[in-house]
Amino acid sequence: MDRRDVPQAVITRLPRYYRYLGELLEEGVERISSNELSERMKVTSSQIRQDLNHFGGFGQQGYGYHVPTLYAEIARLLGLDRVHNMIVIGAGNLGRALAGYANFEKRGFNITALFDKNPELVGKKNVRDIETYAMEDIEEYMDTHEVEIAVLAIPKTGAPEVAKRLCDKGIKAIWNFSHTDLDVPKGVVVENVHLSESLMKLSYAMEEA
Amino acid sequence: MDRRDVPQAVITRLPRYYRYLGELLEEGVERISSNELSERMKVTSSQIRQDLNHFGGFGQQGYGYHVPTLYAEIARLLGLDRVHNMIVIGAGNLGRALAGYANFEKRGFNITALFDKNPELVGKKNVRDIETYAMEDIEEYMDTHEVEIAVLAIPKTGAPEVAKRLCDKGIKAIWNFSHTDLDVPKGVVVENVHLSESLMKLSYAMEEA
Numbered sequence: 001m002d003r004r005d006v007p008q009a010v011i012t013r014l015p016r017y018y019r020y021l022g023e024l025l026e027e028g029v030e031r032i033s034s035n036e037l038s039e040r041m042k043v044t045s046s047q048i049r050q051d052l053n054h055f056g057g058f059g060q061q062g063y064g065y066h067v068p069t070l071y072a073e074i075a076r077l078l079g080l081d082r083v084h085n086m087i088v089i090g091a092g093n094l095g096r097a098l099a100g101y102a103n104f105e106k107r108g109f110n111i112t113a114l115f116d117k118n119p120e121l122v123g124k125k126n127v128r129d130i131e132t133y134a135m136e137d138i139e140e141y142m143d144t145h146e147v148e149i150a151v152l153a154i155p156k157t158g159a160p161e162v163a164k165r166l167c168d169k170g171i172k173a174i175w176n177f178s179h180t181d182l183d184v185p186k187g188v189v190v191e192n193v194h195l196s197e198s199l200m201k202l203s204y205a206m207e208e209a
Numbered sequence: 210m211d212r213r214d215v216p217q218a219v220i221t222r223l224p225r226y227y228r229y230l231g232e233l234l235e236e237g238v239e240r241i242s243s244n245e246l247s248e249r250m251k252v253t254s255s256q257i258r259q260d261l262n263h264f265g266g267f268g269q270q271g272y273g274y275h276v277p278t279l280y281a282e283i284a285r286l287l288g289l290d291r292v293h294n295m296i297v298i299g300a301g302n303l304g305r306a307l308a309g310y311a312n313f314e315k316r317g318f319n320i321t322a323l324f325d326k327n328p329e330l331v332g333k334k335n336v337r338d339i340e341t342y343a344m345e346d347i348e349e350y351m352d353t354h355e356v357e358i359a360v361l362a363i364p365k366t367g368a369p370e371v372a373k374r375l376c377d378k379g380i381k382a383i384w385n386f387s388h389t390d391l392d393v394p395k396g397v398v399v400e401n402v403h404l405s406e407s408l409m410k411l412s413y414a415m416e417e418a
């Protein structure tokens with residue numbers, strides 16, 4: 001199965017399929033029909049059939065989907081079949097929360113370092129066994145370690161400059177929690193998590209409800 | 210301007226307009242043309258004109274938009290013209306990070322309490338002057354305080370039960386950081402922030418890039 005053949009709309013639904021298939025695996029479920037999956041996920045079974053028809057690993061009519069095969073196929077498409085090294089810029093509460101999620105590591109997102117401007121945090125292992133470095137050391141660290149993803153968990157004022165430094169050093173992707181849009185060279189992936197905009201969406205929906 | 214007349218696609222772009230208009234206000238800018246705004250926001254000026262034509266407060270051709278009026282109008286639509294009381298369930302790193310954002314309060318999201326099952330945190334002010342209560346005290350707290358929004362920052366295993374308790378007590382909205390889909394009665398707003406799914410989207414885009 002080639003990723004280019006999968007429509008974008010299906011792709012955006014993949015992480016949710018991946019989550020439900022993972023839960024089924026944990027429960028020891030080997031096969032599931034689209035009807036059963038439909039009930040769990042609260043989407044129509046025809047949507048599920050259409051979506052999952054893009055992937056290998058489903059049995060014939062009446063046999064349902066083979067959970068481990070489908071799970072592995074989706075993992076591969078999402079790039080979860082290999083390890084991504086990740087650094088976290090900002091060792092405040094949010095940076096520490098993100099660095100502390102064992103679940104990311106389980107998915108192959110390996111957090112190797114934290115960076116912070118607070119000298120009291122530098123040189124210490126503030127989260128699990130992950131060392132915190134000074135902000136000035138980003139370049140040296142990237143010269144000597146393989147880093148693909150940087151998590152930006154600093155206030156918006158400092159974010160553009162740090163993003164530029166990361167890009168200059170060849171970062172491949174930035175997971176941006178800083179509340180500003182980043183200007184990056186073509187080819188660098190940015191995924192924004194603008195928390196206050198999510199909260200505004202919630203607030204808007206409350207006005208509707 | 211009535212919210213029902215505004216298309217959903219425009220609504221989802223509002224928080225971003227709100228952010229840019231807020232930055233203009235901070236810079237003391239009173240008026241801006243759609244061309245200038247377009248350059249800043251990196252969307253076409255015709256998109257901006259179409260979107261903002263849904264709101265009052267824009268001048269005639271050649272005069273540009275009146276920033277404070279447009280800002281206020283969008284704030285009103287997003288429900289930011291009034292205060293929402295909010296509690297945070299889970300006083301771990303993520304809960305504390307969310308409770309600590311002064312920016313939410315600036316937008317009228319007033320965090321009044323944290324709840325946690327860890328007795329070492331209970332009874333203390335772990336973030337600013339916000340007290341942490343025991344999980345058992347959620348009902349009593351909601352009986353005696355006005356609470357509209359609950360932030361769910363606990364592991365997924367406990368989330369469904371806590372969500373049910375919140376809904377039974379009449380919560381209006383749940384901002385859900387627990388990595389599971391919540392089953393809530395009609396009328397209760399849920400806004401999910403599934404961080405690991407966001408990370409998978411980033412990882413997928415890296416494979417594409």
